[in-house]
Amino acid sequence: MSKIVNTSGKRKSAIARATVKSGTGRVKINHRPIELMEPEIARLKMMEPLVLARDLTRSVDIMVDVKGGGFMGQADAVRTAIARGLVEYSGDEELKDRYLTYDRALLVNDPRRHLPKKPLGRGARKKRQKSYR
Secondary structure: OOEEEEEEEEEEEEEEEEEEEOOOOOEEOOEEEHOOOOOOOHHHHHHHHHHHHHHHHEEEEEEEEEEEEHHHHHHHHHHHHHHHHHHHHHHHHHHHHHEEEEEEEEHHOOOOOOOOOOEEEOOOOOOOOOOOO
């Protein structure tokens, strides 16, 4: 029986769920190969954990489902899910340290969320102008 690891990653309102299992190195995001993902800047961001993992990526298949948020939020959620999955699948402390020294956000979700709207304002911070005349 092959080992299967399920992980998730979040950024803003984007949620990515990754499944890592033994295979031949295929990486698919929403059933599309990662090489075909657009725009390029988001694709490069999603591939960072694969580049840092080096040889490990050739022996695993990674399937990611992502929804919510915009394309860059989704890219950040995907990279977190992939990095967590690879660390959990391999159990490699050296890989975990490599991820943490490169960018802590690879293994830790971004906790920032939207501020609630306040009274007398149009949003969280913006207020209507006061007139004293």
